[in-house]
């Protein structure tokens with residue numbers, strides 16, 4: 001593509017921004033998005049979260065219900081997470097106004113009795129699935145839930161530590177469609193040795209996102225799924241440090257924008273183990289968590305690597321693949337410069353995803369209707385192919 005064309009394409013629509021009011025922001029707000037790991041939100045606790053450049057309160061009521069809510073109290077703007085959770089309601093610390101989980105104010109200790117019913121905050125549809133809290137930030141009724149299917153096989157759900165990655169969500173999403181990087185970033189041999197053979201990549205748009213094929217010598221095909229707008233589902237090798245226990249598992253990556261220069265990795269694995277094998281897996285998981293607690297923070301290692309204080313190839317960590325991936329992908333810059341890239345044949349899936357996004361966001365920018373995305377059928381599954 002000539003530089004003139006590239007500039008023109010970029011001027012048309014920014015596929016990276018999800019700020020409110022931007023085409024990307026309006027597009028992303030049409031979907032359920034993973035916002036937090038369920039196990040990190042205790043009953044009766046409230047915390048601030050930032051999603052797509054906007055702040056919110058996330059709390060868990062005493063019944064166990066998770067709720068995404070306005071960040072500030074409608075009275076005089078105090079941060080609501082400073083307050084108290086009472087039942088499934090939240091009370092502002094500043095002057096004690098209390099809101100039920102629908103957002104309705106139900107109590108104002110220092111005001112007239114008929115004032116509370118006239119005031120409400122905004123509460124956002126919130127559900128949980130596969131160990132993650134999902135919220136809907138768009139207008140009107142949310143789409144179907146759950147937003148994507150999971151394996152029907154009996155399995156154990158393992159939710160990874162959440163990482164906040166200092167770059168735009170799209171470049172890590174694009175990496176999730178980049179099967180070639182595995183042979184280089186995750187070398188040598190390591191956990192990904194079995195999928196290091198270079199594939200020929202192809203991809204096709206579906207009514208739920210994109211299906212990606214990695215064809216290897218002898219016709220072996222690995223099928224991976226990309227659910228609109230930010231979830232990738234793949235079959236991956238046994239988890240590092242689990243010594244093969246759990247075998248190959250399915251993994252669901254959600255790349256959720258915090259703002260245009262930061263995003264979260266919310267990752268759930270479906271490990272197909274039952275009975276004794278499941279017990280063994282949980283023992284390995286306990287050892288893995290202990291090792292994680294003792295290990296340096298992922299981002300500390302990434303900064304060391306970026307500064308040249310350490311070689312990536314020398315890094316040891318229970319989540320080595322995460323360190324490797326973040327070092328490379330966030331190392332592309334806060335928002336990767338897509339104007340000066342030289343794309344190749346192996347970038348086919350990334351090119352298709354960008355075209356789909358540009359088309360959808362262009363339609364939104366011009367006030368045309370965009371595609372009606374569906375939830376993928378349960379029987380379309382990722383496969384290892386060998």
Ligand code: FES
Pocket residue numbers: 073074075076077078092093094095096097
């Ligand atoms: S600011 Fe919340 S009750 Fe006054």
Ligand SMILES: [Fe+2]
Pocket residue numbers: 181182185186321325
């Ligand atoms: Fe990777």
